[in-house]
Each structure stands twice: as C-alpha cells, then as structure tokens.
Amino acid sequence: MMKEISVIGVPMDLGQLRRGVDMGPSAIRYAGMSERLEGLGFTIYDEGDIKVEIKERADNGAETRLKNLEAVTKGNVRLSEKVEEVVRLNRFPLVLGGDHSIAIGTLAGIAKHNKNLGVIWFDAHGDLNTADTSPSGNIHGMSLAVSLGIGDSSLTNIGGFAPKIKPENVVIIGARSLDPGERKLIREKGIRVYTMHEIDRLGMTRVMEETITYLKERTDSVHLSLDLDGLDPDDAPGVGTPVVGGISYRESHLAMEILSEAEIVTSAEFVEINPILDERNKTAEVAVALMSSLFGDKLL
Template identity: 75%
Template structure:
C-alpha cells in the first residue's frame, strides 16, 4: 500500500484543511496499517502551488482554478504510478477537490470504475450552479465530465466515471442544481432518510451488490463530513444529523468483507477546526476497519 498526502486547501475558503494529511499521520495511520501487516510506503505530500490571490474568484466563478488543476494533474500522475506498481493507493486530504486528481489517476486503470461517495454533500456542482465557486463542491461533477474543461480533462481524458457506477451515501445537503443532475443522470443516492429507514446494513448490502454487478474496481471517496459533527467536528462544512461513528465502522467492515475497494481517499480533515485531533483519529480508526481490523 502507498500513502500520498495532498495538503490542499484551495478548493474552498476556510484555511486549515491543508494540515489534514499531517493530522492523519499524527493520529497514527502508518502504525495502524502496519499492525494489520500491510507494507506501507509513505510517499509524503505532493507540492501544492499557491494562487496569486487566494480570496478572489476567477471570472468563471471557480476559486483558484489554475492551482487546483495543477495539483490535480500531479496527483493523477502519482496515483496512476502507484497502481502501475501494483500497490493500493491511499490518499489523505486536504479538501475534497483532490478527488478530481485521484479519480483521474485511478480510472484509466479500469474499464468500469465504481465510486462510493461517502459524504454529506453531492459535490455535483458546476460553476453555473455553485453558490460559492468552491471547487471542493464540484469533484464528482468534474469526474462525470460535467463542468469547466480545465477540471473535466485532468489526466487528458474524460469522463472518469459513469453516472450508473456511482453510489452516494450519507447525503443531507444537496443544492438545487445537484438534485436536478442526480435525477437527470439517475445517480444512486442513499440520503440520511434511507439510512435511518433501512439501516446501514441494508444500505451497504445494496451498494455492494449494485457495484459488484457492474464495475471492475471501486474507489471509496470518504469525506469526514459524511459523519455527524458530534463524531467528526474538524471539517469545513459540517452538517448535523449525519452518519454515526458506529454506522461508519459497520460500513467499512462490510466493504472489507466484500473485498470491493481498490483505491481510497479520506478528505476534509481540518485540524484547526478540530478538538484534539479527534477527526483525524476517527479517519484512522475507519481506515483500520476498511483494511481488516476486527474486534475479535
């Protein structure tokens, strides 16, 4: 397994999420995974360029477009190389805009890549629908080939994923434009309503069956704001009423049992907004479950 950190805070306006990879390492991710008998190669962090004016949106309503695109290309190359070397890529964020680069690096190695988007948000905005111009609300749309060509063509190809190969889990804050896109493209979404009504076991069973039947690899993109802020307070866009710590462990354990996940990223850990690195520790604990940690 190869770990790469992406200290990116340019996809949104709140500072501090660039320290996410450091927080996750400090919480003991390498030691935790080595205890599970993984041979870990920590590649360190990729370099993130600084835009000339951090707080100014571009004319296209895309904050820090050039810097985000450059970092995405670097990450895509790094992740692609990891897979070419026969290793599992584990990416540590950073804001969720990094998924543009991760998916660009992963998808070229699969005919039909599946994506589990574990998140309070759909991240399906474009410059036209985004209320903020923050690119961390756009990575799934960009990976579908929807949005600004600078973002959709990262890695030199487009799209990275088909709408029928996506499952969003934990959604509870969707913008109007995202709701339209979900209906239009037929994207499978389990909101908190479905999780409460069906239970996490049924949601994960359906997700695993659905993706197993149509994909040849599955990427897990886990935003810590998918969890309830009580369990993961150190995130930039917390939304109350989220997935619990216990439900999240169950989800990760079921994914491990299914041997479904072929690449993963854990994003939006912001140590500045956190309580004693609690959110990074939660991320590491969930990685433990995803990679085979058992209670007995």
C-alpha cells in the same frame, strides 16, 4: 486487498474558503495511521505530499467564477500522475486530504487503469455542482460532477480523457445537503443516492449490502471517497462544512467493516479534515480508525 499501500498526502485548501484543511494529511499521519495499518500486516510506502500552491499565491478565480481554478488544476494534475504511478506498481492508493477537490486528481489517476470504475461517495454533500449551479464557486463542491465529465474543461480533461466515471457506477451515501442544481443532475443522470432518510429507514447494513451488490454487477473495481463531514459533527467536529444529523461513528465503522468483508475496494481517499476546527485531533483519529476497519481490523 493488496498488501502494499502507497500513502499520498495532498495539502489542498484551495477548493474551499476555510483555512486549515491543508494540514489534514499531517494530522492523519500524527494520529498513527502507518503504525495502525502496519499492525494489520500491510507494507506502507509513504510517498509524501503532492506540491500544492499556497493560497496567498493562487489565483482567485475572478475571471472564471471558479475559485483558484488554475492552482487546483495543477495540484490535481500532479496527484493524478502520482496515483497512476502507484496503480502501475500494483499498490493500493490511499490518498489523504486536503479538501474534496482532490478527488478530481485521484479519480483521474485511477481511471487511467480502470475503465469501468465504481465509486462510493461517502459524504454529506453531493459535490455535483458546476460553475452555473454552485452558490460559492468552490471547486470542492464540484469534484464528482467534474469526474462525470461535467464542468470546466481544464478540470474534466485532466489525464487527457473524460469522463472518468459513469453516473450509473456511482453510489452516494450519507447525503443530507444538496443544492437544487445537484438534485436536478442526480435525477437526470440516475445517480444512486442513499440519503440519511434511507440510512435511518433501512439501516446501514442493508444500505451497504445493496451498494455492494449494485456495484459488483456493473464495475471492475471500486474507489471509496470518504469525506469526514459524512459523519455527524458530534463524532467528526474538525471539518469545514459540517451538517447536523449525519452518520454515526458506529454506523461508519460498520460500513467500513462490510466493505472490508466484500473485498471490492481497490483505492480510497479520506478528506476534509481541518485540525484548526478539531478537538484534540479527534477527527483525524476517527479517520484512522475507519481506515483500520476498511483494511480488515477486527476486535476478535
């Protein structure tokens, strides 16, 4: 793994309705992220936060049915440019959210330099909705579909090309809340998904080993997109769309430890931490602990 990490905060709360997720990057920094990673021997470059329009000034998306489309697009354009710059410097991009709509910009920036990019989508949700299938019009539930080239052109064409990733290069882990349109798209595109049923039945070790083997065979590098609502709400309460019956704290650590040993992850983002809904910054501290495991922290 690259020894230089560029941290990029994205205080985006426009991709969904609940306030507070824009404070996620600050909460993660406050939880001691830089100190923890520096202690593992990494050099940290904190690039600060991407400028994001405040909700009170953003469009409401009434004309398109996609809420805050223009502001979400602008924020992700800025993010994609910053991520691309970091990749050119041969540093590891570590993006802090913000809601999961920021994956649109992260993947756009990374895919500029990785034509056969693999993605591990660690999430309770598929984020594969479109304007036609979304029950809410919230863009954070569309970010994976957009990155596959499916959705509004202002989002899919960020960076000047689409799609950013191929469906056969995606693995979703931890899904337990999928809308009908998402299930249809998963079947049509042949996207590999490990729901909580598979995790319970196979165990996290086998799920991760299968994921790593699958992606190693077909991709050049791998991006980890980790939504904290992939964890069970008992372990990560500070998220906007919690779903009971999720991945445990220990299973999540094991997943990160196995990824660290495999040395395939070349970029990552941790998203959907909402301090307003949290308990004494517990979810941000969980995020930092998982980052630490991903970057090689071991007990012995």
